[in-house]
Amino acid sequence: MSSEPTDAHAEHGEHEGMTKKRIVAIFLYLLGITVVEFIIALWLVPTGYIPIQYANPIYIVLTLFKAFLIVAYFMHLKFEKIGLALAIIVPILFIIGLILVLTNESHYWVDLRV
Amino acid sequence: MSAQVSPIDEVKSTPWSGGRSPFNVEYGKMMMWFFLLSDAFTFSSLLIAYGALRFSSNSWPAPDLVFQSVPGLIEHGAPLVFVGLMTFILILSSVTMVLAVEAGHRMAKKEVVKWMIFTIIGGFTFLGCQALEWTHLHSEGFWWSSIPTDLTEYFHKGAPLSTTYTHQFANLFFTITGFHGFHVFSGVIINIIITINVLLGTYQKRGSYLMIEKVGLYWHFVDLVWVFVFTFFYLV
Numbered sequence: 635m636s637s638e639p640t641d642a643h644a645e646h647g648e649h650e651g652m653t654k655k656r657i658v659a660i661f662l663y664l665l666g667i668t669v670v671e672f673i674i675a676l677w678l679v680p681t682g683y684i685p686i687q688y689a690n691p692i693y694i695v696l697t698l699f700k701a702f703l704i705v706a707y708f709m710h711l712k713f714e715k716i717g718l719a720l721a722i723i724v725p726i727l728f729i730i731g732l733i734l735v736l737t738n739e740s741h742y743w744v745d746l747r748v
Numbered sequence: 749m750s751a752q753v754s755p756i757d758e759v760k761s762t763p764w765s766g767g768r769s770p771f772n773v774e775y776g777k778m779m780m781w782f783f784l785l786s787d788a789f790t791f792s793s794l795l796i797a798y799g800a801l802r803f804s805s806n807s808w809p810a811p812d813l814v815f816q817s818v819p820g821l822i823e824h825g826a827p828l829v830f831v832g833l834m835t836f837i838l839i840l841s842s843v844t845m846v847l848a849v850e851a852g853h854r855m856a857k858k859e860v861v862k863w864m865i866f867t868i869i870g871g872f873t874f875l876g877c878q879a880l881e882w883t884h885l886h887s888e889g890f891w892w893s894s895i896p897t898d899l900t901e902y903f904h905k906g907a908p909l910s911t912t913y914t915h916q917f918a919n920l921f922f923t924i925t926g927f928h929g930f931h932v933f934s935g936v937i938i939n940i941i942i943t944i945n946v947l948l949g950t951y952q953k954r955g956s957y958l959m960i961e962k963v964g965l966y967w968h969f970v971d972l973v974w975v976f977v978f979t980f981f982y983l984v
Contacts, residue, residue, distance in 0.1 A: 654847070736797065
């Protein structure tokens with residue numbers, strides 16, 4: 635019981651990672667990436683500078699980068715103990731398995747539909 | 749007695765030698781992380797199912813043709829503008845949430861309240877925008893297992909019109925954005941409860957604003973999911 639406030643207090647040392655300046659910087663990064671996505675979607679693809687099959691992987695890479703910024707800085711995972719970061723990130727890799735399985739499955743659906 | 753301690757009697761102080769959390773986080777915060785992990789699996793199942801259905805189709809309603817209005821202002825020809833605004837609002841409310849957490853570390857009660865109120869306003873604005881977007885699509889004829897009778901304006905020229913895939917699109921769109929909107933709604937409710945607690949001085953008495961961090965994690969996760977929904981429904 636009595637250990638709780640001290641536990642909470644001991645954490646404060648670990649939480650110096652986010653200053654106001656850094657928060658604004660991350661916000662501007664997120665905003666900038668979204669603006670880039672809009673430029674690609676509204677201007678570069680319709681005018682034919684980037685074919686749609688190249689635009690999609692670009693969107694996905696930019697999205698993953700945004701996800702990294704949110705999880706690492708806003709959700710503070712970069713400043714947590716490595717054990718916690720691994721406990722959260724390693725299970726996420728199972729999602730790659732699900733993507734591979736369902737991509738394979740969707741090829742089968744294409745054959746079914748023909 | 750010699751001052752030397754034999755290795756077996758030495759008190760170990762490494763993270764995993766017991767007596768304290770090896771992750772150095774409070775129980776509730778760790779559980780919030782694991783809840784979010786499970787929620788990430790739920791959302792990825794929905795999004796991957798959407799991806800599989802879409803990539804096995806030979807024709808799909810084009811996002812820049814389906815979402816091309818700003819409800820109440822522009823009826824046609826403004827693709828992605830409204831959803832861009834929604835994305836901006838949600839990112840901004842994420843920022844005010846980080847600022848609330850930062851103020852909590854300094855035990856600045858008034859600032860925490862201020863930023864939490866901004867976050868709640870952001871959440872409600874986002875929900876309002878989503879309600880407008882849903883109403884607009886509903887007025888065009890889209891709903892769960894319901895699509896407009898004339899599909900020509902939702903497909904690019906040359907793409908075959910398909911009622912099956914438009915049905916799939918409508919069902920997936922309302923299910924996934926609805927599930928996300930439900931998360932935003934619960935997030936706003938949780939934020940309101942926590943703000944009332946801050947006003948009552950609960951966390952000032954407790955000596956830490958850790959609870960703000962826990963609800964902050966949830967709120968950022970909602971923003972994170974929106975980033976993916978935005979990419980896979982509106983851009984790709």
